[in-house]
Amino acid sequence: MPRVAKPKPAAAKKAKGKLYAMPEKLKEGTILSDLSKTQWRIGPSIGVGGFGEIYAATRNGENNYDAVVKCEPHANGPLFVEMHFYLRNAKLEDIKKFKEKRGLKSLGMPYIIANGSVDINGQKHRFIVMPRYGSDISKFYIQNGKRLPEVTVYRLAIQMLDVYEFMHSTGYVHADLKAANILLGMGKGGGSQAYLVDFGLASHYTTGDYKPDPKKMHNGTIEYTSRDAHLGVATRRADLEILGYNIIEWLGVELPWIKEKLLTAPAKVQKAKETFMANLSSSLKSVFPKGVPAPVADYMKYVAQLNHNEAPDYEKCRKMFLNALKQMKADNTGDLDFNLKAQKSSNNNNSPPVKKTAGAAATAANIRNKVKNEKPILNDSSDSEDVINDSEEEVDTKYTPRRKLPAVKQSSSPRSKDTKPKLARKAVPKPASASPKKREAQESKSPLRTSPLKRQKIDSNVTPKAQAASAKINFSPAISLRGGRSGKTVINDDLTPQPRSNKTYEFNFELDVSMDANVIVNVKRKKKEQGSTPAGSSKTSSAISNLTPKSGSPATRINLRKVNGDGSSSSPTPNPTRSPRTPAVTVRKYRR
Template identity: 40%
Template structure:
């Protein structure tokens, strides 16, 4: 892959023009791929269904997707660089063997190259095609999430993800497996074993998805291991409560930053004592350059499993505990949400799903409801463990 300097900021990036279904692209290994319908767009990258070139059309069950960007953009180049340096198949397989894992949630890289269209050059990357994003899995009674395994691997190989959110966590055919995707913001925090210095850069302020990004990222500090874990914590809170206290003011970065700082100083004001609170308390004490002890974080969550007489069996259900026994919980239908909310004593909760209500309650009321929701969902989270 020719080395192309990434653009210095979003203002210099451009969206790729749309590829027509059936267009043929050829990767560096001379393999031909047929492009299907578009399925997503974001960060100046377009995503299409894809498969090896054949006489048939590309359907929704296509085994692969292709990410496309103008060759002078950057995110796909960054992701390719990450895979070439830190996620080679032999590296991943060795890690799985030495850490005695059943799998590690990385999508398979199939190929990449440059494609000329109408006098313009486009970079592309072929990856596995996955199913629902995590939030959708959660709403359909999710089975598992093993994000911490993936983060430990990434961090041990000198990189941080830099963009964790529900839409980057997807399931595959096995409902007990979840994969972390999209390394377009991956950052090599420790090249050749030398950790980058903590330094604020106003040009980088608020990088990432604003509701989940770390406090350091709001201040323009380069991504870090604690930053990844902090971002994951915000995701966990939203998955359980359906709402983050700063979600109503995402157009005001200063408000979002100040809110996160305020809640970080007093985590109890964001949630009652539970495994997420312990997780967040542990993460906030991590130094920018500290070598994270991932087993300690796992132990925090395992204590919750032990407290309800369960264990890590690899099949982690979103369930509630009722009279000492497990009871399956499905949250896809509003009717059942209302029934469960009544049982939990907060009948008027409007934030049990990520879809914003047209009658959003005030932030103070939302926070109180979120606190109550975390209290009642604490046993559920114990089955929502990040290993």
């Protein structure tokens, strides 16, 4: 949600409980020098994200403040990822080309103007310079009592699909669309175009097998995270699904997992979304009790049947919303109108009543921040920026994740079952020489391209034995997965090896071992007085049946270790070549 720039304690390097560092404050008037030695003067702070701060900025010597500087500590991953994405794929020239190809007058895709590094209070920071946009649309959504006019929602959907089409054409997904990340343009005509910002979660989408990645599970903003993202899989359909949840919300609906207050439990949110999407017709009817808007139903149904590696038909989706605009006799041109009263609604949009209305139509023009000019302060800017390396692995040693969630619990939802590596391995291998088109055709025949609903059927055929093996680990509430703060992006990335927490928790537990959970359970039994099991001997999960305490058996010690994607397990001792991201959880069973 929109963040108000608040003065932060100067030395607040690390927010409490978070593993990422917050930036040092840049004073107004500070001069930053980018890599090409262009100087930028810092204006007031205009936004504070979860991870960095955004300042109005102008070329030194000019006074228009038509740019922004986004600044984060050098060790933070998200801005590096964002910068990397822009530099590789979203230069102004790339965007121009795409617009020409598609015959678009405008596209809500930001671009990078410059980047560099700066020392602030002795701490190295990275910054990027981008065009300055106007208000984020979450402001209007809140002002309107959590609702946007239907026409505006459909126009926004069309514009965001354009951005997705551009972005996906570069091989990346955005993964974090939300009202707070959609900004109106500035200047003449700016109010007719919305821009999708914040590419800190951009990642390559998969075109191959479906491989859940526990290290990336639940990334995004929990309210809108797609089912694939809950499993740590970057897909194009996931971006469309995220947009879908936003569309529903913008129409005045409280999403079920928000209504049921599940946001602090990502696995529950995941499950709720699985249920929602598996029973779309009834789900939509229940959230739109007086009638489901036709384009929403069509769009969500389309998204639900997409296969994980399928290229979405963006035009088809746009047409769904365009047709609705036609039916409503609404133009898809001019300033986006956020005044609820001014707009008609479609025949069947009967979303919940508006609690509060905005006074007037809000456009980009009436939300511009006034920028004060102060005398420049020359800062010790560093000209040298890291070389952007094409190797994704390079990233590993450079960042701190935004926030880490212990990736130890996986939902036992149908969709998560359908992603078992077992199934993935059955995928038809692609010949290396196959052309992208051919490959796409092959992928479409692959068994993995079954729809979620079909996959659910496969799941129901799971043998009782397998079902018995697949269950939950019920942790104490104190260590259950915690969801993101409401409306905030959460990144459970794998960019920086983090020190192990080595925390020990003691509690009574029920232990059902999930075969999906990618954990190895080591059972260590304390030496019995006249013990049969030697002290410190460890057994893997196959030893679970031995858990039942024999008479007089002392406390049992169990280590849960996450298994890495390659099948290896995290070493209990820190190993720089491996990601030790999942904290070792030691469970002590009390004697009863």
